[in-house]
Amino acid sequence: MATIVAEATGQAILHEEHEQSFLRKYIFSTDHKVIAIQFLIYTLFFLMIGGLLAMLMRYQIAWPARGELPLGGIFPESMVASGYILPEFYNALVTMHGSVMVFLAIMPMLVGVWANYLIPLQLGTHDMAFPRLNMLSFWAMVPAGILTLASFFVVGGAAGAGWTLYAPLSARPDLTGVGLGQIMWLAALVFIGLSSILGSVNYITTTINMRAPGMTWMRMPLTIWSLFITAILALLAMPVLSAAGIMLIFDQTIGTSFFLPEGGGQPLLWQHLFWFFGHPEVYILILPAMGFTSEILSVGSRKPVFGYKAMVLALVSIAFLGFIVWGHHMFQSGMNPMLGLTFTVSTLFIAVPSAIKTFNWMGTMWRGNLQLHSAMLFAIGFVAMFAIGGLSGVFMASTPVDIYIHDTYFIVAHIHYVLFGGSLFALFGAIYFWYPKMFGRMMDETMGKIHFWLTFILFNVVFFPMHGVGMVGMMRRIYDSTGYAHLQGIEDTNALISWAAFGLFASGFLFAFNFFWSLKKGRKAEANPWNATTLEWQTPSPPKHGNWEEIPVVYHGPHEYSHPDVEDKDWLAQNERPDVVSPAAGSH
Amino acid sequence: MAHAATAGRVPERGLDVYTQKVGMWVFLCSEVMFFAGLIGSYVVLRFGAADTWAEPGDVLNVPVTAFNTFLLICSSVTMVKAFAAAQEGDQRGIKLYLLLTTLLGATFLGVQVYEYIELVLHKSWQGSHGFTPAAGLYGATFFTMTGFHGFHVLLGVICLAWATIRAWRGHWGADNTHGIEVLGLYWHFVDLVWIILFTIVYLI
Numbered sequence: 114m115a116t117i118v119a120e121a122t123g124q125a126i127l128h129e130e131h132e133q134s135f136l137r138k139y140i141f142s143t144d145h146k147v148i149a150i151q152f153l154i155y156t157l158f159f160l161m162i163g164g165l166l167a168m169l170m171r172y173q174i175a176w177p178a179r180g181e182l183p184l185g186g187i188f189p190e191s192m193v194a195s196g197y198i199l200p201e202f203y204n205a206l207v208t209m210h211g212s213v214m215v216f217l218a219i220m221p222m223l224v225g226v227w228a229n230y231l232i233p234l235q236l237g238t239h240d241m242a243f244p245r246l247n248m249l250s251f252w253a254m255v256p257a258g259i260l261t262l263a264s265f266f267v268v269g270g271a272a273g274a275g276w277t278l279y280a281p282l283s284a285r286p287d288l289t290g291v292g293l294g295q296i297m298w299l300a301a302l303v304f305i306g307l308s309s310i311l312g313s314v315n316y317i318t319t320t321i322n323m324r325a326p327g328m329t330w331m332r333m334p335l336t337i338w339s340l341f342i343t344a345i346l347a348l349l350a351m352p353v354l355s356a357a358g359i360m361l362i363f364d365q366t367i368g369t370s371f372f373l374p375e376g377g378g379q380p381l382l383w384q385h386l387f388w389f390f391g392h393p394e395v396y397i398l399i400l401p402a403m404g405f406t407s408e409i410l411s412v413g414s415r416k417p418v419f420g421y422k423a424m425v426l427a428l429v430s431i432a433f434l435g436f437i438v439w440g441h442h443m444f445q446s447g448m449n450p451m452l453g454l455t456f457t458v459s460t461l462f463i464a465v466p467s468a469i470k471t472f473n474w475m476g477t478m479w480r481g482n483l484q485l486h487s488a489m490l491f492a493i494g495f496v497a498m499f500a501i502g503g504l505s506g507v508f509m510a511s512t513p514v515d516i517y518i519h520d521t522y523f524i525v526a527h528i529h530y531v532l533f534g535g536s537l538f539a540l541f542g543a544i545y546f547w548y549p550k551m552f553g554r555m556m557d558e559t560m561g562k563i564h565f566w567l568t569f570i571l572f573n574v575v576f577f578p579m580h581g582v583g584m585v586g587m588m589r590r591i592y593d594s595t596g597y598a599h600l601q602g603i604e605d606t607n608a609l610i611s612w613a614a615f616g617l618f619a620s621g622f623l624f625a626f627n628f629f630w631s632l633k634k635g636r637k638a639e640a641n642p643w644n645a646t647t648l649e650w651q652t653p654s655p656p657k658h659g660n661w662e663e664i665p666v667v668y669h670g671p672h673e674y675s676h677p678d679v680e681d682k683d684w685l686a687q688n689e690r691p692d693v694v695s696p697a698a699g700s701h
Numbered sequence: 702m703a704h705a706a707t708a709g710r711v712p713e714r715g716l717d718v719y720t721q722k723v724g725m726w727v728f729l730c731s732e733v734m735f736f737a738g739l740i741g742s743y744v745v746l747r748f749g750a751a752d753t754w755a756e757p758g759d760v761l762n763v764p765v766t767a768f769n770t771f772l773l774i775c776s777s778v779t780m781v782k783a784f785a786a787a788q789e790g791d792q793r794g795i796k797l798y799l800l801l802t803t804l805l806g807a808t809f810l811g812v813q814v815y816e817y818i819e820l821v822l823h824k825s826w827q828g829s830h831g832f833t834p835a836a837g838l839y840g841a842t843f844f845t846m847t848g849f850h851g852f853h854v855l856l857g858v859i860c861l862a863w864a865t866i867r868a869w870r871g872h873w874g875a876d877n878t879h880g881i882e883v884l885g886l887y888w889h890f891v892d893l894v895w896i897i898l899f900t901i902v903y904l905i
Contacts, residue, residue: 242720310731318724322715348731356738363845368835371742377750377838382742389738 141252143244144658148251149230150551153544155254156222157625162262163218164618166210173198173206175604175611177593191270201290203592204273205265211276212298215398216305217258219536223401224309224347225251227543228316228340230551234649234656235334237325237665237688242318246311253308260301264294272298275590277391280372280383284364296365299358306355309347316344325648325688327667331425332687334647334671335418338425339404342432346393346400349436354390357383384446388439396435398532399499400428402539403470406492408672409546410474412645413489414481415683417672420473427466427473434463444512445519453512460510467503471496482675482683484643487561491542494569498534502527505580520590523583529576541568541624548631549638553654556635560627567620574613578606644684646673651686725883729890732853736894739849740901743842753827753837760826761843762816763903769812770899773854776805777892780885787882790875796868799881802888803861806854813851817844846898853891860884 142148172182180196182188192202229247233240241247264271271294274283278299286292320341324333333341361383363369370376372383411418418424440448440456474496483489505527509515518524541564548556583589586599594600594607641650648665649656665688673685716723747754757763779801786794824832826839834844864884867873873881 242724310728313731314724314728317727318720322718322720322723324715348727349734352731352735353738356735356742359849360739360742360845363834363841368833369841369845370838371746371841377746377753378841379746379749382745385745386738386742 141248143240143248145229145233145241145244145247146551146656146660148247149226151251152221152225152229152254153551155251155258156218156226157628159213159217159258160219160222161621161625163210163214164621166206166213168615168618169198170203170206170210171611171614173203173592174594175608177595189266192265200592201270201273204289204590205271205291205294207590208272208275208298209261209265212272213261214532215276215394216302217254217261219398219532219540220309220394221254222540223398223536224312224316224340224343225254227336227401227405227547228312228344230547231336231649232316232319232340233323234550234652234660235337235647236320236323236328237648237661237667238319238323239659239661239664241315242323243315247315250308250311250315253304253311257301257304257308260297260304264297264301267293267297270294277387278361278383279387280361280364280378280380281374283383284361284372286365292365296362299362299365302358303355303362306351306358309351313344313348313351316340317348320344325665325667328687329667331422332667332670334404335407335421335424335428336401336404336647338428339400339407342428343397343400346397346432346435350390350393350397353386354394357386357390381443381446381448384443385439388442389436391442392439393432393435395531396431398536400431402495402536403428405539405543405546406474406495407470407477408647409488409492409542410477410496411672411674412546412643413484413486413492414478415484415674416477416481417670417674418473419476419479420469421670421672423469424473427469430466431463434459434466438463441510441515444515450512457510457512461507464503464507464510471500471503486545487556487558487565488542488546490562490565490569491538491545494565495535495538495542498530498538498572502530502535505530518583520588521583522579522587522589525589526576526579526583529579534572534576538568541565544628546643547649548628549642550649550654550656552632552635553638554631554635555638555642556631557627560623564620564624564627567623568617571613571617571620575610575617578610582606582610644682646684646686647671648687651688719879721879721883722886725886729886732890736846736849736897739846740897743846743901746838746842750838754839755826757904760820760824760832760839761903762819765812765816766899766903769809769816770895772805772812773809773892773895776802776809777889779805780888784878784881784885787873787878788875792868792871792874795873795881796865799861799865799868803858803865806858806861806888810851810854810858813847813854843902846902850891850894850898853894857884857888857891861888 138144139147142151169182182193182196182198185193185196185198188202192199192205198206229241261271269286269291271291272278272283273289273291274295278295282288283295286295289295320333320337360369360371364371364373364378370378372378372380374380407418407424438456438460440452441460444453444456478493505523509518509524509527545556545561548554582603585603587594587603595604638654640653642654643650646669648667651665652660667687668689668691669685669687671687673679673687675683676685679685755761779798783795783798783802786798820832822831826832826836829836832840832843834840861884864873864880867880
């Protein structure tokens with residue numbers, strides 16, 4: 114152990130401030146904090162792109178017969194003709210909205226931004242285990258983003274087979290009219306897989322091997338636990354998607370027929386491979402959000418997390434169960450009904466750890482000294498929205514109910530309650546919460562609170578009615594619903610949803626304005642503006658290159674708020690020596 | 702108090718294993734899943750359509766590939782010898798065994814390229830001339846699995862060549878064995894995957 118500490122000190126000397134060129138410091142940086150900020154800018158950009166695609170969809174859904182798309186003239190004739198969104202372009206919108214949001218916005222924002230930023234800081238180390246691989250994991254996302262954006266402008270347009278890329282629709286260009294765009298999207302997926310795997314290797318190795326002295330597993334903040342478990346999921350799930358994606362590229366380019374029935378292949382195999390990745394992916398998209406929420410709720414309630422160990426075990430069991438439930442996406446695929454039953458049962462099991470987490474969050478807040486700042490509001494919003502999204506998930510897990518609501522807007526409502534109301538709410542909370550550490554300034558609270566209430570209200574106006582629209586039978590990827598007898602009478606609801614969606618999109622610009630305005634004009638943040646206990650708050654805001662003058666030593670658990678032994682303040686930092694803080698604790 | 706009971710005690714950090722080695726093991730887990738995806742698909746496709754597979758040896762040249770398998774197993778042995786030499790600080794041994802491993806790996810690739818050329822140009826299967834990735838599921842799975850394995854061997858040979866050049870510059874020694882050990886882990890993994898692929902693709 115002595116040698117490890119010596120190595121760490123040696124590293125500290127290496128990390129001493131030395132002049133670096135602009136290029137090395139901000140562009141090809143190996144500093145985990147700079148890489149995290151690069152990821153943040155990247156993902157906020159793609160969040161806007163994904164939102165824009167959704168707005169185009171909402172216009173089409175609400176007013177399919179009207180034409181007159183505002184600014185429709187700026188689109189090429191192959192996308193929008195005389196004010197009408199063309200059906201092929203609508204397919205691309207559906208596909209790329211899902212793909213961009215999942216792979217280029219939410220997933221890298223949860224993991225690329227926060228695992229990079231928080232793991233070394235919260236564990237008390239100078240940087241990631243492999244800083245250069247870490248840099249590569251960001252730069253692998255750049256070709257992915259370029260391929261995705263460029264695919265809209267090639268012949269045939271962007272991928273149009275849905276974000277799940279079901280074969281044979283995705284494997285045969287003649288079925289969708291999309292050839293090159295589909296291949297470009299799959300190539301982007303391979304880059305995303307590479308980025309994700311390199312990142313995961315880093316996160317896992319750093320967490321296992323580079324914790325500060327005294328940072329035992331059960332003293333790690335729940336954020337780190339959730340990011341660690343998420344990295345394991347990504348490490349094991351992404352390569353399967355990469356393998357499947359490569360086989361699909363081969364089907365399109367070199368004449369194989371893995372997923373094409375006319376060549377002996379099996380379309381169902383694609384669904385199994387995709388969802389073997391896809392369901393762990395669902396938890397990749399929610400577990401970090403759960404971690405941030407636990408952290409913010411504890412700080413904002415001035416209380417320890419209720420049931421820390423139960424929270425950790427719930428994370429681990431959700432991750433494990435996440436690998437054996439993929440078939441619940443395929444109840445309608447024609448697979449053996451007995452197999453469907455086993456997937457129903459394993460899926461319903463996930464409700465147990467999820468409920469444990471939800472009740473523990475409420476237990477954390479119960480009789481706490483609630484500080485309702487923007488970050489806290491978003492964290493509470495997360496709990497509420499996740500509960501709704503989780504409950505509608507129970508409907509789908511049950512095969513007979515799922516057969517009725519499969520591929521309707523009920524599914525769309527569910528995924529957005531967990532992915533937007535869940536993940537994105539927690540992400541907004543995380544940005545408000547850690548922004549002062551990242552940039553040394555606070556975001557504006559008034560704008561933050563307006564942003565929260567707009568988002569919270571408009572989000573529910575957009576997505577709650579979708580449950581009803583789905584139960585009436587509106588199909589999830591339909592281009593024009595007006596021609597169906599059973600869908601008469603939902604036009605007004607669809608228009609209401611669209612208007613609220615435009616408002617929701619607009620409220621995002623308030624957030625963006627706050628974000629950039631606060632960079633220059635925000636109130637200066639001290640090292641620990643929230644009086645929080647975890648290690649990242651015990652170093653200056655923003656932390657210097659190398660994070661620490663001297664590696665901290667950890668003496669306490671992660672969430673020691675309102676500790677009875679500490680008299681002068683209501684928190685006890687993880688690295689505060691017990692004998693210095695209070696005589697009572699020091700006597701042990 | 703719970704915190705007081707453990708307060709002041711500073712347990713050791715991390716595993717008693719250096720970081721690069723942990724990182725390689727973690728990376729190999731993801732590699733296992735990649736090949737599991739390919740092999741799993743192969744199993745599903747083959748059992749879903751058994752009649753489109755040729756008898757072992759009808760199309761593929763099993764003796765040549767068996768020899769190639771032998772070469773790869775030998776390269777794992779020389780890799781172990783290189784690491785042992787590094788631990789003892791035996792400079793001559795390091796150079797010799799790293800070079801041998803590199804050459805064995807490169808020869809494996811050469812034989813695989815020869816095998817591909819023979820299959821594509823001179824074999825015929827199910828009436829069509831040339832055994833290519835487009836030749837049914839048999840061709841598709843064969844070229845995908847062996848091709849991706851070959852790609853991994855190629856990466857390994859590049860790293861081995863780089864390690865060999867460093868050996869000639871006296872980079873490795875008893876105090877500097879980590880790079881060889883980590884590279885060795887990767888190389889043994891690639892070897893192990895090949896033994897599985899050889900069995901399921903060529904023999905059964």
